[in-house]
Amino acid sequence: MKFFTQHFNRHHFFHAPHRWFLALLLSPIQAAEHHYKKRYHLRFAHARKLFIFDLTLLSLALGLATMTAAWLWYDPTVTALVSLSLDPAVKDAAGPDRIRSGEYVSYTVRYRNDSDVSLSDPELRVHFPAGFMVESALPSDRYSSSTETFSLPDLTPRSGGEAIIRGRFFGTPDTEEQIIAYLTYAQAGKTWREVKRSPVITTLRGSVLETELTVPDTILELGSSPITLLVRNPYDQALPSILVPFPQADGFTLTAVSSSAGRIEPGAWFLPPLLPGQEERLTLRLDSSLAAAVTELELAFTPQFKLQQHVFSQVKVGRRLKVSHPRLSVNGAWGDGRTKIVPGHTAALAITVENNGDLPLSDLSLSVSMPAALVDTARLSALNLGAYSGGVFTVGARQHPDWGQLNPGEARSLVLQIPIRSVPQGGSDLVLLPAVRASARPAAPGAKTIQAEGLLPGLAVGTVLLLEADARYYTAEGDQLGRGPLPPVVGKQTKYWALIKIANTTSRVQNLAFRAVLPAHIVWTGKSSVSRGSDATYNPSTRAVSWSLPAISAHESVGVYFELGFTPGEEHRGQTPPLLEQISVLGEDSYISNTVSASAAPLNTGLPNDARARQKGVLTE
Structure with missing residues (x-):
């Protein structure tokens, strides 16, 4: 360029x-x-x-x-030049943000036309939440309750007005509620209608319904506690029907005891409308059965207003309760670490009861099972302070006054003397397993008795050998066993039979050995019989009769029978000389590894158990 x-x-x-x-x-x-x-x-x-x-x-x-x-971007409407506001007012309230559920509220709707055109056929409507109950509206002549709409006169430029709606506002406290005012109109000379919208967010703060909960500060993990729920209407107007659901959770149950009004159904309390100043009371029982790890329990009630088909929860009333855990433990041991005992002996049983909970305990009681088949119950009651009944020996504060109260961390000890029967009864290889149970009542209202159980170490009870010795001329049925004159005659031999019965009781016995000694005037005839094993033997040098068996089972009996000869001398005339002396049996209890023995009284020619022989005479002639 x-x-x-x-x-x-x-x-x-x-x-x-x-x-x-x-x-x-x-x-x-x-x-x-x-x-x-x-x-x-x-x-x-x-x-x-x-x-x-x-x-x-x-x-x-x-x-x-x-x-x-x-x-x-062209807007043919004049909504930007139309102002619309919605303001609440509550009597005696600190401000519009302090509306309580159930209060009487007045909403003032102000509107104004700041445009240059007239607004034809304006209509004003306020959309309230379901819990707002409209009671009056001003101007009343322009309000339709069926459509909840104000039909307003035409709004000329720079003109306006206001409408007032009054009613009760029921809702859930601390929940946002939206209220929207709508103003619909048509510009002069136009047919389509415009809408001016003004929303307001209202949050109810509290409720006019007052609720009080009375409950102990501390409850037991296992027990019952009284609860009182008070519902009051301090407002100057009646309140609608009230529903109070019972809280439900694992570890406790609530049972209604009584109420001053309304009706009680499973899980809830129903109240009719409350008049101004009216209050009603509900009494409940809290039954707790909580786990050991629970240290606190939150208990809360949330009353509800019932309005037609709607339910509005009100302010929750609750308490955080401390949970006490009364504890009782019991343990015991046999004295000297004993693990076995011989029948007829006495064992010392040491028992300790301890309060390892957080509450004092009272009325401490101790029960120990003592089977009569193993324990000599008569001697048990004589050796110890307590009472025996139904197989259980019980000790309490009556016998031991210091058992009246047991504070946390304290313990009580007791030593019981346990006498074993001379001849235990029952099965085989017996064991004494006392079950001990301690019980006490926590020092708290509504407390239930707590118990602690313990199984003490077993005590093996040995067996017993029973030895019976009898001398006979006739059997019990009357058959003749003996030979020779009866009564015995000096210079003539009379023969008797010695009947030995050995019975084992509860455990196997090994190396069973029987022994008896013949007096100098008695002779061994050589006749013998046994129910098991080898025949009995006689040693002339020791004048001893002996018999042995490798083992005898529990509850088994064996017999040894042999004949003895007696030739009386003048020194025996008018007497019943001895037939057999030093009668004994010996063995080893394989269950408790203990030597077991038995002995019998000497036998003589008096034949105390042979009635027929005694009729003929038993004194030497």
């Missing part, structure tokens, strides 16, 4: 700067001319036409965009 080449130089920069600056603005066109000439070998006149065409298209696009935006 000539203008660019003539004026874009140093001379014009200093002497005609306005021409130099204009040339600078045309420099892009100059650069485009060189570009087209160099790349496309075109004349710049054609490039200039193309450049002008592009600028025209760009201008057209910008114009269309501007018109589209203006069309989209």
